[in-house]
Amino acid sequence: MTSTMTTEGAEEFAGDVVLADDIAGFPAPDPQTVSEVFLTGATGFLGAFLLRDLLRQGLVVHCLVRGADTAAARDRLTANLRALELLDDVDLDRVRVYTGDVTKPRLGLAEDTYAGLARRVGAVYHSAAKVNFLTLYKWLRKSTVEATHGILRFACAARATLHHVSTTGVFEPGADRPPRAELDPTGPPEALSLGYTKSKWVAEQLVLEASRRGVPVTIHRPGQVWGDSVTGACQPNDxxxxxxxxxxxxxxxxxxxxxxxxMVPVDYVSAAIVAASRLPEGTGGIYHQVSPRTxxxxxxxxxxxxxxxxxxxxxxxxxxxxxxxxxxxxxxxxxxxxxxxxxxxxARFADEATRDLLDGTGIVCPxxxxxxxxxxxxxxxxxxxxxxxxx
Incomplete structure (x- = not known):
């Protein structure tokens, strides 16, 4: 969205785009051999659909959920699935719930729990986000930027591929330019109008630097995520x-x-992310989940x-x-x-790389x-x- 710029300038981000030294690369696992995965944001909108689609792949899904205890966290997860009319489509017997917080050291998990999870999972799906269009970047730094460091550390500990959910909002707004493709430059951050999109831009820079160091990652940039094209389930705060x-x-x-x-239906976004993550040739790519028209x-x-x-x-x-x-x-x-x-x-967006990857899967944007x-x-x-x- 185009609006007057906030007071945050380029110097605001200089220190935040520096990746921690302890994040180092490792060989990418074969996604087709992965049977257990780690998911953040399952109590959110897109995250709930990712949970459903990952379970449809026959995977065991370990979910990080905030809550006073495991029972409370599981209740939050179940309530979200019920509200989105997904509960009947989810096999909860293959869902493992852990109380934690992406902003805390070791994701808020006990040391033995953290280590045990790292030994089990082969892929990490990071969809948790604090979406607030009225908050300044500095108030989102912890939940977005610091959390990305924590998720990258966990992916490295697990030697698991990270599937990072970003946003097309990392591009400077404006429909008067050619459509932005997956590999086109993003930002600059001071030109982005919202603290939320600035925080997502910084987080994406950290993931890109991790990729340059050899950490296997994919970056997914959905457009404005709308409801399920089949059931109609939507998020009212869009x-x-x-x-x-x-x-x-x-x-x-x-x-x-x-x-x-x-606007892009959530069922397409989720299906495209999961499909790309399960294809060996998908690792290391950047993908746009967007609609062919505005x-x-x-x-x-x-x-x-x-x-x-x-x-x-x-x-x-x-x-x-x-x-x-x-x-x-x-x-x-x-x-x-x-x-x-x-x-x-x-901005307008191109998704040729994404459509090429999904060719033959039957997944198209409704x-x-x-x-x-x-x-x-x-x-x-x-x-x-x-x-x-x-x-």
């Missing part, structure tokens, strides 16, 4: 869904709002009207005033981003058409996030 809910709450839609985002504000309005929401168009100023008048509106906390922004957009969008709305109605159209 920026675009907050925008949609905010419009439904006030019963109005902003005219000529310059919104253009690369979604504009006009298209979102057409989709909303198609499912039955009658939203009159008004000026952007009148719409923002209506949102600001209701502190319970889902967009009220994010109005500052819109006020500061010339427009809300992302289009977000009327049918898929209808499943998203139906899920949110079931969850009580949106009123039924016409209610």
């Amino acid at each position: 920026f675009v869904w907050r925008f949609i809910k905010g419009a439904v709450q006030v019963g109005l839609y902003p005219r000529r709002f310059r919104l253009e985002m690369n 979604l504009t504000s006009d298209e979102i309005l057409r989709l909303l009207r198609g499912v039955g929401y009658e939203l009159p168009e008004v000026s952007i100023l009148r719409w923002m005033k209506a949102v600001a008048a209701d502190l319970t509106n889902s967009m009220a906390p994010l109005l500052s981003i819109l006020v500061e922004s010339e427009k809300v957009e992302v 289009d977000i058409d009327d049918k898929v969008f209808g499943t998203y709305v139906a899920y949110f109605v079931r969850q009580g996030v949106l009123p039924a159209p016409g209610a």
Whole structure:
């Protein structure tokens, strides 16, 4: 998203992009022989789908989950799967839950537990992230940058391939440039508008340096992750869904709002990451999980009207005033981003390397058409996030 720059300059990141000396390379394991893996972020959105798809590969999945104890951590995991309507698709008998924290030494695990896990797993999937579009980089350093050091140390201890989930947000925003391909330069960090994307850029630099040292890694950059194209399960705190809910709450839609985002279904993102991670030729690559086309504000309005929401168009100023008048509106906390922004957009992305790798797997990105969008709305109605159209 394009907005006014924060006060963080290049010097803010100079010390943070230095990889710790104790992280050293090792030979990559054959992914097709790996039977046990380690996953962070399973209580998040993408992480829950990664858990499902890893289990579909017949793997044993060891999940790091925050919680007062193992029972509480497992309850958090189960509740997240249930909310995303994934619980019936997950074989919990092959899930091992550990209470821990990616920001702590040894991931918050006891020394013997840490060592025992390192002996068992052959791949590490790091999808945990603190997503906050309003927080400065310095407040995300620990949860993103320091955590990446910890995950890299664990991958080295396990001699396991690291599959690192980054974001296309590491590219400077702007749709006026050619599509950014997997190997195109990212940043610079001072040009990124959000503390979150800056922290992800720094974390990615650490992973790239680890790769140069011989640590086997893959980097995955999803676009804006939307719901499951089959069940409709979505995350309600996604920026675009907050925008949609905010419009439904006030019963109005902003005219000529310059919104253009690369929305990609979560089931495709997860399937693409897992498939790439299981192919020997996938190790060491950078992959984009993106949609072939962007979604504009006009298209979102057409989709909303198609499912039955009658939203009159008004000026952007009148719409923002209506949102600001209701502190319970889902967009009220994010109005500052819109006020500061010339427009809300992302760069355009290419994914040729990703599609070449997935050729023959049958994994392709579904289009977000009327049918898929209808499943998203139906899920949110079931969850009580949106009123039924016409209610």
